[in-house]
Amino acid sequence: MVKQLLTALVVGLVAGAALSYYLFPQVETREVVKQEVVVQNRVRTIIRTVERPDGSTETTEERTDNSTSTAQSSSESVKYRTKNWNAAALATVSLSNLQPVYGAVVQRRVLGPVFAGLTVRADGEFGLSLGMEF
Numbered sequence: 001m002v003k004q005l006l007t008a009l010v011v012g013l014v015a016g017a018a019l020s021y022y023l024f025p026q027v028e029t030r031e032v033v034k035q036e037v038v039v040q041n042r043v044r045t046i047i048r049t050v051e052r053p054d055g056s057t058e059t060t061e062e063r064t065d066n067s068t069s070t071a072q073s074s075s076e077s078v079k080y081r082t083k084n085w086n087a088a089a090l091a092t093v094s095l096s097n098l099q100p101v102y103g104a105v106v107q108r109r110v111l112g113p114v115f116a117g118l119t120v121r122a123d124g125e126f127g128l129s130l131g132m133e134f
Contacts, residue, residue: 002102002122009104009120013087020085029079037071084109086131090121105129 049059
């Protein structure tokens, strides 16, 4: 009875892991930000010199600057999907009779790094588990 239960538990865990691997592949999110800043300078300088009837002269100078400068920046960030399920096998020893007891733990992410799950042992005991990823 214990061997059948343990075998069924292991087969179920392996089948669940295989199905979740193929049905829910690891997805990544890529975010690419490209920014381009263009600055146009339009500088115009006009200097005029006028010749007056008294003999003074007027000089005219004109400068036009239509320069353009461009600055580019790019950043990329990759975020991988976090795993929401956790499964583990247990092997414990009872101190009263020194017999091994086998079991399994299955946990699901409930909030941020916190997992809640179910623990099942081959001797018929079961319980709830609460864990944290760090």
